[in-house]
Amino acid sequence: MAITAPELVTSRWFNTPEPLTLASLRGKVVILHAFQMLCPGCVAHGTPQAQKLHKLTQRTDQAVTIGLHTVFEHHEAMTEVALKAFIHEYRLTMPIAVDQPAENGRIPRTMRLYEMNGTPTTIVIDRNGVVREHLFGQVDDLALGYLVGSLMAERVEDLSGGTESDIDRAESGCRVPTGTAS
Amino acid sequence: MAITAPELVTSRWFNTPEPLTLASLRGKVVILHAFQMLCPGCVAHGTPQAQKLHKLTQRTDQAVTIGLHTVFEHHEAMTEVALKAFIHEYRLTMPIAVDQPAENGRIPRTMRLYEMNGTPTTIVIDRNGVVREHLFGQVDDLALGYLVGSLMAERVEDLSGGTESDIDRAESGCRVPTGTAS
Amino acid sequence: MAITAPELVTSRWFNTPEPLTLASLRGKVVILHAFQMLCPGCVAHGTPQAQKLHKLTQRTDQAVTIGLHTVFEHHEAMTEVALKAFIHEYRLTMPIAVDQPAENGRIPRTMRLYEMNGTPTTIVIDRNGVVREHLFGQVDDLALGYLVGSLMAERVEDLSGGTESDIDRAESGCRVPTGTAS
Amino acid sequence: MAITAPELVTSRWFNTPEPLTLASLRGKVVILHAFQMLCPGCVAHGTPQAQKLHKLTQRTDQAVTIGLHTVFEHHEAMTEVALKAFIHEYRLTMPIAVDQPAENGRIPRTMRLYEMNGTPTTIVIDRNGVVREHLFGQVDDLALGYLVGSLMAERVEDLSGGTESDIDRAESGCRVPTGTAS
Numbered sequence: 001m002a003i004t005a006p007e008l009v010t011s012r013w014f015n016t017p018e019p020l021t022l023a024s025l026r027g028k029v030v031i032l033h034a035f036q037m038l039c040p041g042c043v044a045h046g047t048p049q050a051q052k053l054h055k056l057t058q059r060t061d062q063a064v065t066i067g068l069h070t071v072f073e074h075h076e077a078m079t080e081v082a083l084k085a086f087i088h089e090y091r092l093t094m095p096i097a098v099d100q101p102a103e104n105g106r107i108p109r110t111m112r113l114y115e116m117n118g119t120p121t122t123i124v125i126d127r128n129g130v131v132r133e134h135l136f137g138q139v140d141d142l143a144l145g146y147l148v149g150s151l152m153a154e155r156v157e158d159l160s161g162g163t164e165s166d167i168d169r170a171e172s173g174c175r176v177p178t179g180t181a182s
Numbered sequence: 183m184a185i186t187a188p189e190l191v192t193s194r195w196f197n198t199p200e201p202l203t204l205a206s207l208r209g210k211v212v213i214l215h216a217f218q219m220l221c222p223g224c225v226a227h228g229t230p231q232a233q234k235l236h237k238l239t240q241r242t243d244q245a246v247t248i249g250l251h252t253v254f255e256h257h258e259a260m261t262e263v264a265l266k267a268f269i270h271e272y273r274l275t276m277p278i279a280v281d282q283p284a285e286n287g288r289i290p291r292t293m294r295l296y297e298m299n300g301t302p303t304t305i306v307i308d309r310n311g312v313v314r315e316h317l318f319g320q321v322d323d324l325a326l327g328y329l330v331g332s333l334m335a336e337r338v339e340d341l342s343g344g345t346e347s348d349i350d351r352a353e354s355g356c357r358v359p360t361g362t363a364s
Numbered sequence: 365m366a367i368t369a370p371e372l373v374t375s376r377w378f379n380t381p382e383p384l385t386l387a388s389l390r391g392k393v394v395i396l397h398a399f400q401m402l403c404p405g406c407v408a409h410g411t412p413q414a415q416k417l418h419k420l421t422q423r424t425d426q427a428v429t430i431g432l433h434t435v436f437e438h439h440e441a442m443t444e445v446a447l448k449a450f451i452h453e454y455r456l457t458m459p460i461a462v463d464q465p466a467e468n469g470r471i472p473r474t475m476r477l478y479e480m481n482g483t484p485t486t487i488v489i490d491r492n493g494v495v496r497e498h499l500f501g502q503v504d505d506l507a508l509g510y511l512v513g514s515l516m517a518e519r520v521e522d523l524s525g526g527t528e529s530d531i532d533r534a535e536s537g538c539r540v541p542t543g544t545a546s
Numbered sequence: 547m548a549i550t551a552p553e554l555v556t557s558r559w560f561n562t563p564e565p566l567t568l569a570s571l572r573g574k575v576v577i578l579h580a581f582q583m584l585c586p587g588c589v590a591h592g593t594p595q596a597q598k599l600h601k602l603t604q605r606t607d608q609a610v611t612i613g614l615h616t617v618f619e620h621h622e623a624m625t626e627v628a629l630k631a632f633i634h635e636y637r638l639t640m641p642i643a644v645d646q647p648a649e650n651g652r653i654p655r656t657m658r659l660y661e662m663n664g665t666p667t668t669i670v671i672d673r674n675g676v677v678r679e680h681l682f683g684q685v686d687d688l689a690l691g692y693l694v695g696s697l698m699a700e701r702v703e704d705l706s707g708g709t710e711s712d713i714d715r716a717e718s719g720c721r722v723p724t725g726t727a728s
Contacts, residue, residue, distance in 0.1 A: 038446075038449055038450055038453045039453065040453060040454055043407055043408075044407075044408070049324065052322075052324050053324060056324065056325060056328055074449035074452075074453070076445050076446075076449075077443075077445055077446035077448070077449035077450070078446075078449070079441075081440050081441055082402075082440075082441035082442075082446055084441070085402055085438035085440075085441035085442070086402055086441070088438070089402045089403065089404060089438070089538070090404055140234075140323075141322075141323035141324040141327065142231065142234050142235060142238065142323040142324070142326065142327040143238060143327060144324065144327065145323065145324040145325060145326065145327025145328035145329075145330075145331065146238055146327035146328070146330055146331040147327075147331060148327075148328055148331060149327065149328040149329060149330060149331020149332035149333075149334070149335070150331035150332070150334055150335050151331075151335075152331070152332055152335075153331070153332045153333075153334070153335030174453070220628075220631055220632055220635045221635065222635060222636055225589055225590075226589075226590070256631035256634075256635070258627050258628075258631075259625075259627055259628040259630070259631035259632070260628075260631070261623075263622050263623055264584075264622075264623035264624075264628055266623070267584055267620035267622075267623035267624070268584055268623070270620075271584045271585065271586060271620070271720070272586055356635070413688065416686075416688050417688060420688065420689060420692055504598075504687075505686075505687035505688040505691065506595065506598050506599060506602065506687040506688070506690065506691040507602060507691060508688065508691065509687065509688040509689060509690065509691025509692035509693075509694075509695065510602055510691035510692070510694055510695040511691075511695060512691075512692055512695060513691065513692040513693060513694060513695020513696035513697075513698070513699070514695035514696070514698055514699050515695075515699075516695070516696055516699075517695070517696045517697075517698070517699030
């Protein structure tokens, strides 16, 4: 059964004149990169990969790469001011949203809607708005590029939520501790 | 003007029960990885990348990755016996052909037909047998995966030899010296 | 003419029961790693290298590796609270000092005393308290280990401030802009 | 009990006007890098590391780095002609010896004298000719540099075969199969 990607719930955007919504991106492939600026696996691998994918996908109007800052620990350190400095220092140009903090609990709202295990998480959404891949930790460049390329070339009407992704599961990320009061 | 990929001219194959021809692969995407076993850029980047792409593409019947040993220097060292040991030590499982030596000159025949500049060279051929990418040196994983994915999803009838590849040109390979008596 | 390393001027220490001083470390080799938690070259190379050197040097009482957080930009983002979270996430166990902010200007006090060009900066001080190496940017592991090993084995009385280091100069860091009101 | 390094038994040298002997190098630190040109772990890590160490140690007359081609498999592929091409392609400038083939069995003579487990093997010999380190597989740059630096600064008379090396054991090499008729 295909899962339609829940809408993003955000409190702020960087690198875009106005907020993006998945609804308005329907018809395009969307790569959602969930990260935390103090997550070592994000800084070393995930975020540079997403930025590189942004450089590839921005040359077309068929796909969009979005960063999502999903802070679930060290909230006092990963503020919007700090994120802004991080974006500057790492020269990130992809659109980046701040996931809206929960009213209660540590896990922010979009992160909870997608039931993410931690950061980095890579979510690939097809032209019909269906989640085709949901990966925690380090993702292979070749396999990710291959998946995004395949989905970009799919016609909207083709999509039966069909093919399985070929990306092997590795793990190198900041996992949400079990039993976290989210 | 689209360039149809010339047929491979080979003297021996490894890792395949019988020789492959581009003609028999028409309708599939073909990635051709030209290398030399003593070329540092091949051993460090190109050949592992091709092997990884083989692992991805062999799960489908829509694409095939082929290695091509194009010896243009140190012929006495890069013999078929040595190549066989190399394939064993590096655990290569993709089909690998030996480019047929020229009757005169150092550059082997397929390498000359494709006018390659050296090794590694990555050639991507679409479902219609048209060369869509021809790259010398190190190729970015994400961009290559993305290109192959896009081409796999193309229909045969679509192909007008159209879109330009987005792969940036870098270079890290063994270049054929200018003025070589090929 | 040998330059005696100026004393550290710090506002806070992590990972040590009490503040360290170069005076109290005389007789030991000291490796001083100046960094900023949002400096990409520090996070990717310099800080992990210093932490690794700490693991090596802590097995002896002949050398000490010290981190120094020298914030010269984005002061509002690189607070002590943020640094504490960074130390936790990157599992740093070496003693780390916060360079004391200047009363006026952006460059903190120890950084100014040493006339550092930016971060990461690696300073190697011999058993006599003499600066034997001062490097900006990425430093080769093999060469740095080799230098530290050589200096550790030197006797105190040997030191004429003599041998030149063999470390090649590369650069991959956050440089203080020229003309900065320090 | 300190083990004096057995003399090298070689059939050919490259990159040196005349053969080297450990006897003639007594008083210097010697780093012996045993490798095979078709061993992936050697090509990727060990041999470049030894070449880099050669660049560092050749600036002094206190240490020497030596390559030793210890072929124990694929003898028909790793000939002297092939090694010569390998040295050329990888731009190796350190002195390199060919380990003398055994009269019977596959393991060459020096390799057997040192009871090496496979390639790459790194052997560090101190000024007194005592083996201070014998490592199979990938060796950390920082730790190796540190060890060599420390030993270079030791006086000849100091050596009681004393200090233990701090290098952690990892493994990433071509191991001689158990039960090999050496």
